[in-house]
Amino acid sequence: MKDSAKSSRRQMFRLGAAVTGGLLAKRELAAQEATSKLGIPLGPYGERSPFEKAIRWTRDSKTPETGSSFTPLADSVGTLTPSSLHYERHHAGIPTIDPVQHRLIIHGMVERPLSLTMAEIRRLPSVTRTLVLECGGNSGSEWAAKTGADVQRSHGLVSCSEWTGVPLSLVLQEAGVKPGAAWVIAEGADACRMERSIPLAKAMDDILLAYGQNGEAIRPAQGYPLRLIIPGWEGNTNVKWLHSLKLTDQAYMARDETAKYTDLMPNGKARIFTYDMEAKSVITFPSGGQTLPGPGVYELTGLAWSGHGRVERVEITTDGGATWTQARLQEPRLPIAFTRFRLPWLFEGRDAVIGSRAIDETGYVQPTREALIEVRGVNSGYHYNGIKLWKVHAAGMVTNVEV
Amino acid sequence: MWRFSLFLCCAALLPAQPAKYGVGRPATLDEIRGLGTAIAPDGTGLPEGSGTAAAGQELFAARCARCHGDKAQGGVGPVLVGGQGTLATAKPLKTVGSFWPYATTVWDYINRAMPFDQPGALKPPEVYALVAYLLNLNGIIPANQAMDAKTLPKVKMPNRDGFVPDPRPDVGRKR
Numbered sequence: 001m002k003d004s005a006k007s008s009r010r011q012m013f014r015l016g017a018a019v020t021g022g023l024l025a026k027r028e029l030a031a032q033e034a035t036s037k038l039g040i041p042l043g044p045y046g047e048r049s050p051f052e053k054a055i056r057w058t059r060d061s062k063t064p065e066t067g068s069s070f071t072p073l074a075d076s077v078g079t080l081t082p083s084s085l086h087y088e089r090h091h092a093g094i095p096t097i098d099p100v101q102h103r104l105i106i107h108g109m110v111e112r113p114l115s116l117t118m119a120e121i122r123r124l125p126s127v128t129r130t131l132v133l134e135c136g137g138n139s140g141s142e143w144a145a146k147t148g149a150d151v152q153r154s155h156g157l158v159s160c161s162e163w164t165g166v167p168l169s170l171v172l173q174e175a176g177v178k179p180g181a182a183w184v185i186a187e188g189a190d191a192c193r194m195e196r197s198i199p200l201a202k203a204m205d206d207i208l209l210a211y212g213q214n215g216e217a218i219r220p221a222q223g224y225p226l227r228l229i230i231p232g233w234e235g236n237t238n239v240k241w242l243h244s245l246k247l248t249d250q251a252y253m254a255r256d257e258t259a260k261y262t263d264l265m266p267n268g269k270a271r272i273f274t275y276d277m278e279a280k281s282v283i284t285f286p287s288g289g290q291t292l293p294g295p296g297v298y299e300l301t302g303l304a305w306s307g308h309g310r311v312e313r314v315e316i317t318t319d320g321g322a323t324w325t326q327a328r329l330q331e332p333r334l335p336i337a338f339t340r341f342r343l344p345w346l347f348e349g350r351d352a353v354i355g356s357r358a359i360d361e362t363g364y365v366q367p368t369r370e371a372l373i374e375v376r377g378v379n380s381g382y383h384y385n386g387i388k389l390w391k392v393h394a395a396g397m398v399t400n401v402e403v
Numbered sequence: 404m405w406r407f408s409l410f411l412c413c414a415a416l417l418p419a420q421p422a423k424y425g426v427g428r429p430a431t432l433d434e435i436r437g438l439g440t441a442i443a444p445d446g447t448g449l450p451e452g453s454g455t456a457a458a459g460q461e462l463f464a465a466r467c468a469r470c471h472g473d474k475a476q477g478g479v480g481p482v483l484v485g486g487q488g489t490l491a492t493a494k495p496l497k498t499v500g501s502f503w504p505y506a507t508t509v510w511d512y513i514n515r516a517m518p519f520d521q522p523g524a525l526k527p528p529e530v531y532a533l534v535a536y537l538l539n540l541n542g543i544i545p546a547n548q549a550m551d552a553k554t555l556p557k558v559k560m561p562n563r564d565g566f567v568p569d570p571r572p573d574v575g576r577k578r
Contacts, residue, residue: 062479063519092522105430105438112422113430120426174422185441191523192516195441244438253444253505255512259497262566268491270502272566278575367575375574379495385575 056085057152065093065191068135070156073303074284079330079338080130081159083214087235088221089135089157091256092191095241099217099225104171104209108185108246111176118225121209124166129208129231130337132305134158134277136234136261139384142369147400150289154388154400155282158305160338163229164212168245169204177247185252186228186237187244196237197251198230202275206231209242232307232336233275234383236261266377279306279366280385281314281341281358292396295349300327301342306360310334313359314341320353320389321368327356335361347392353401355389442511446556449510452527453551456544459536462529466518475540480519484540487561500541504566506550506558509534531555 054075061067069088071081081087099118107113135157141147148154172184177200184203188194198207208229211218218224223240230238236256251257251273263271281304286292300318304311310333315324327341341356357366369386389401442448464473470480477483486496495501499509514530516522525533535550544550544558 066519092516092519103434105434107430107435107438113435114427115430115434116427123426124424170424173420174424174426176420176422187438187441193522195511195515244441246438246441248443250443250445252441252511253508254441255503255508255516258505258508258566259499259503259512264490264495264497265567266491268495269565269567270490271569274569274571276569276571278571364572365575371574379493383571 054085056087057156066091068137068157070152071159073151073156073158073282074287074290076284076303079160079303079340080214081161081338083161083216083219083222086133086159086161086213086219086222087135087157089137089235090190090221091194094220095190096220097189097225097241102189102225102243104226104243104245106171106175106245106247108248109178109181110172110247111178112174114171114175116171118211121166121171121226122211124170126164126166127208128162128164128212129229130160130162130334131229131231132158132160132277132307132337133229133235133238134280134305134307136236136274136277136382139280139386139388140381142384142386142388143373143378143380145369148288149400151282151284151287151388154288157235158280160303160305161213162215163208163210165208165210165226165229168207168209168228171209172203172245172247175247180249181247183248183251185244185246185248185254186239186242187246188223188227188239189241189243194236194239194241194256195252195254196239196257197248197254198228198237199273200247202230202233230275232277234261234277237275261382263376263380263382265380271380274383277305277307277383278385279308279311279358279360279364280304281311281356281366282388283316283354283356283390286354286392286398287390288398288400290398292347292392292398294396295347297344297346299342300345300354301340302356304329304339304341304356304358305337306358306362306364307336308364309336309361311339311358312361312363314339314356315359316341316343316345316354316356318345318352318354321355321387324357347396349394349396351394352392353389354392355387357387440511440514442507442514444505444507444556446507446552449507449552449555450527451552452531453549453554454528454530454532454535455549456532456535456539456546458528459532459534459539462525462533463536466525467533470519475537483537487541490562490565498541499537500543500561502562502565504560504563506534506538506543506555506560509537510550510555 054072056069058069138157210229227240283302314327327343330340475483486498486501531550538544
């Protein structure tokens with residue numbers, strides 16, 4: 001957005017220069033030459049225009065196999081994230097898996113321990129759902145107000161894709177769950193064999209064994225050839241490169257559900273199994289790092305989502321939270337998916353603090369940062385969903401609000 | 404709802420339902436064993452073998468200190484010692500000793516994910532030894548107590564009772 005605002009200004013400048021310099025005729029000629037020149041040939045797998053530069057952001061790391069890459073939310077339009085820009089969170093690198101060799105083993109407290117090939121999984125009845133996936137640690141830097149300079153750094157561990165796969169319940173029924181089983185221990189085939197405990201009730205409800213993303217096979221970085229997709233739950237539980245499901249009578253208290261992804265409260269107790277991602281929204285234009293070229297009307301826009309269903313309403317403040325105006329929502333509003341909101345706004349060339357809050361179908365209202373901190377303190381680390389405020393300065397640049 | 408209850412009654416009375424699609428083949432014991440050992444907090448899954456802190460100290464210096472520091476004080480990898488008593492303060496230090504609720508998780512995680520650049524390379528006695536070393540370093544077990552499939556699940560971690568269920572929605576319900 002910043003770039004487009006800048007480039008339109010550049011275009012205006014160029015146009016002026018062209019007219020005064022008498023170069024208009026020459027420019028028109030160049031444009032004609034471009035259209036009369038033969039383009040590049042057809043290709044087997046598409047690439048975006050070389051003029052498009054949006055990329056994921058990754059922190060420098062001595063161990064690049066573990067870490068996160070953030071989706072460039074300010075550059076996204078609509079409600080889907082391209083697979084190539086989907087956020088990543090890996091703990092031991094991206095494995096290279098031959099789908100012909102890959103098997104999913106279902107074992108533990110089942111009547112018939114099963115071994116399934118990818119071809120066999122693809123034979124089973126499948127469903128497709130558009131779902132948001134958000135890292136449990138997304139916007140974690142907001143707790144301590146060490147906010148990212150832009151919306152990619154502050155909120156980029158969330159993406160939205162169309163996922164295709166087989167309901168996990170169907171496969172578990174094939175194996176026959178034994179009485180007394182209450183948990184499914186999922187394990188990935190990456191080097192650290194990522195492990196999470198999933199309650200059986202959720203597994204029998206709406207979890208997908210997903211092999212497709214946005215119309216093609218899941219990308220290696222997203223778990224090729226098979227991963228869990230758990231609607232509304234923190235990203236870490238959506239185990240990638242899935243090769244094992246073990247039915248048990250107890251949670252296994254894996255490292256990533258005890259030492260990590262638990263929420264430490266001010267009294268020293270930590271909340272465990274905090275799976276749900278509550279309603280959240282963020283303005284992506286104008287947002288941190290962008291600059292408005294001058295006073296005038298701008299369409300504010302951003303993304304809202306909730307792990308608990310549909311986004312019912314999004315409200316926008318342009319006066320630091322004193323008053324709120326309902327934004328227009330893009331239809332269809334799918335449950336647990338990005339919902340784009342929009343609102344025209346007159347920037348008068350004066351300092352303004354803007355923000356958005358989402359209200360989901362359960363009636364839940366996205367809280368302020370202050371309300372979250374009052375209950376949870378600043379050391380809980382995960383599941384931050386506070387209202388994000390941006391300051392639009394009189395001169396047009398947009399920054400984080402100092403808190 | 405009644406249908407669901409009826410289903411549960413039937414499920415309890417009747418033998419398990421047969422597979423509907425019959426896709427896939429029975430998993431072999433080798434396949435299941437090949438998935439490695441996921442360890443339950445009650446010790447289910449722990450293999451044979453044992454190890455002591457002394458053996459663990461040597462292994463740690465050779466295999467772990469490069470990332471975690473020679474005294475487990477942290478480096479490229481996280482700090483593994485200290486922090487007890489800090490969880491309710493402004494600067495909580497979450498370590499194996501101060502935060503992890505189960506010793507079995509330490510075994511499971513080292514076994515599945517460490518060393519970072521060579522996961523799965525450690526033999527069970529080596530994993531027991533490293534766990535014994537870390538637990539001793541954190542003042543949780545004496546230096547001479549060997550860790551094995553029997554003793555490890557009995558270790559009570561200092562923060563065993565430090566976890567509570569998710570109470571959300573706790574914020575954000577009212578306008």
